Amino acid sequence: MEAKDVHNIEDARELIEERGLSHIKVGVFDIDGVMRGKYMSKEKFLSSLERGFGFCDVVLGWDVCDQLYDNVKYTGWHTGYPDATVRIIPDSCRDLPLENNGLLFLAEFVGEAEAICPRGVLRNVIKKAKALGMQIETGFEYEFFVFNETPESIREKRYQSLKPLGPAEFGYSMIRNSVESQTYENLLQLCEQMDMPIEGLHEETGPGVLEAALAHDDALASADKAALFKTYTKIAMQKEGKMATFMAKWSPDYPGQSGHIHLSVRDLSGAPMFYDENKPDNISDTMRHFYAGQQKLMPELLAMIAPTINAYRRLIPGFWAPTEASAGVDNRTCAIRLITGSEHAQRIEYRIGAADANPYIIQAAVIASGLWGVENRAEPEPLVEGSAYEHRFPNYLQLPYTLWDAAQRLKKSQIARHYFGDVFVEHFSATREWEEREFRKHISDWELDRYFEII
Template sequence: MLKPREVRSATDARAIVEERDLRHVKVGLFDNDGVMRGKYLCREKFFSSLEHGFAFCDVVLGWDVKDQLYDNADYTGWHTGYPDAPVRILPQSCREIPFEEPMLLFLAEFDRQAAAVCPRAVLRRVVERCRGAGFEPRAALEYEFFLFDETPHSAREKGFRNLKPFTPDWFGYSVIRNSVHAELYRQILDLGERMDFPIEGLHTETGPGVLEAAIAVDDAEAAADKAALFKTFIKVLAQRQGLMASFMAKWSPDYPGQSGHIHLSLRQRDSGRSAFFDPRQPHNMSAVQRHFVAGQQRLMPEFLCMLAPTVNSYRRLIPGFWAPTDATWGIENRTAALRVIPGDEKSQRQEYRLGAADANPYLALAAALGSGLYGVLQRWEPGEPVAGNAYALTQTAELALPRTLWDAAQRLKASEVAQELFGSEFVDHFAASRFWEEREYRRHISDWELDRYFEII
């Protein structure tokens, strides 16, 4: 019998569904914000879709995380009538859902015209460009996330205040915590193995109830799939245990924010050898890796809203909380936005530390990879690496990052490089969605404003 991760073609997909005698199959795709949207398809509809695709309402590309409709997007809206858009199923994405055995899950991707604004298709185009330049990109994402002893109902009843973390106090890398709660840790690790987002490392981080998981390295597209599935099904697992997992960038002013770091490397397609490793150079950095760092550094301010896509993302980017504040780079320096990790032929890489846990994995990886590739193609050279505390340095205007989502979206929309790498339709659509997000925020009155102004001003 076929195993889910052995499926490679439409023929294989049909065969595994028939072998399991499934009457329905689950399909899913990811929207602007990296939220998985999907449905069950009956067997006959699924088989037809394998050959011809199927239709999915394009509203999922035209609304926010609260299902509110953008009023400023050209691609879709009331003016288009929210038609169906073509979607193609990705047979090689087949996975078993442990909670629903023998149910199978297949990922899908928007096709034809809709591909211009589809997050997964944006990454695919960057990867294809990278391969056209002679490189095979490899990536691994790692996430911090908080667990709460809450349910979706209890969190809302509390107004998302006074939430009870799964464990108390600060206790990073705790063996006590992972031993006391060994059953939950085992469930997380088993979930990663069974759904093919294997976890290389899992440990408590600094803060109450916070964990960090490092997902195993893979080709760039597969790495993004793994990350997107990880975020989705960690939430599913937690809620099935009466808990909640949050990937919000910063839920409390008292604790560090939650990162979504991206490890990247390039391999030569013709030889399979590392394009980053050169033992003759300082820190084993090849010319390709220097150019890659330079591209990421120079374009970071322009691409920031693809890596920090919410209003809340910018609460995390403050000094002293393990999040970068400027487009800096350093050798094994965790205070910098880009951390070059010297190693050998297999392990030489760099870590894009700017990314937050709330970013869409496809878009975050597209930005990190695309900017690096552009630096390679332009043969840019980076500035001097930061030694010591990057937060303490006074940076030039070129390296300063936008401080709000509105400013970051303006930078993306005006970026000629972004238009070239990602396509003008995507850039315009995604920037519009971020302007919408910022406007939605400004419509609301915060507790801080009421406390500060209601009586006294």
């Protein structure tokens, strides 16, 4: 039996026995999309398949640097950081080719914690879609920079004068991907073996930046693959003595790293719902309402889409990132690119997302806003032709400029509360406010250089 053949608890038991494994790896994704987990003994794991197991709920109560949130209700010193129940997902089974062909299983929080578990939030949005007769398929595209550095060297250099995989811009370079073919081939093979196949991998424009397009799948499976891809790309690079970063914008000199999402919708029988040969650009009413909802709610849900301080460094004109909730047909200057053509290729590319977003949370926002558009028969703004950067947009399509402003918009959103629940909106908004407050404690080099002597 292979890992991809595991569909239920009995299959998982059979494969573990067949391989004679003494320990199995289990991972969950936290609020920021960072994978947390541990090795479990065979006996503990097999018993947990039936009943779940306790995982310290601090995973939902700290930031990317393991600093404890002081402003959330769900967990904290006031609750004593107890265990929360975690359910192992049998059909998430993956081989670990970088770890002597061990096995990895994903898990998700259940019970009270499910309301703020990123995977649980997305799963509930997908249920709403199915209730409306829609199946959502998505595929993630990621840009990421690779450096000939280690976790130790980047700290020694204080993140300055880093050596990228390539010395300068050379987009789609056949020279670079041939010279570095071993790195490319290692990543392609790893992703095949771990059931997160890459449809395309190439050099982007910027020193050492790559772009990977993951194969599309059902929305929940697609988010699993995206989250695993980010984690195991970093692992694969570090095992080669390199580092990959998915920061939204690591340098002011180069475009930011995107995390675009391609999305299509089928009805419950499998028929495409975005294509209508009798409509302009073959855009069906369902597709029109869907992207109109995404467009209208983008400013309101931006904290889920651009969830870090750094994400807002990317949203500036002229760097291949949208700055308003714009839409256009095959227009890469827009936040929403409508890809038209054949019945099965017709889709939406949601281009506002950066590589640093939590795949589960951003996808929940992308889908829910589209559902709202369909349910309310929303109508889009006029499509943008030419450069969206030169287009004037009404105020209600302007995006928040900071994470703090975006968090306030999300916290006040009744639509967000309807689709994601009050508990999630309160918790996630508070975590973004925390992120902003932590940032404001920092004195930057720019401030010291500007003010120390002169002011």
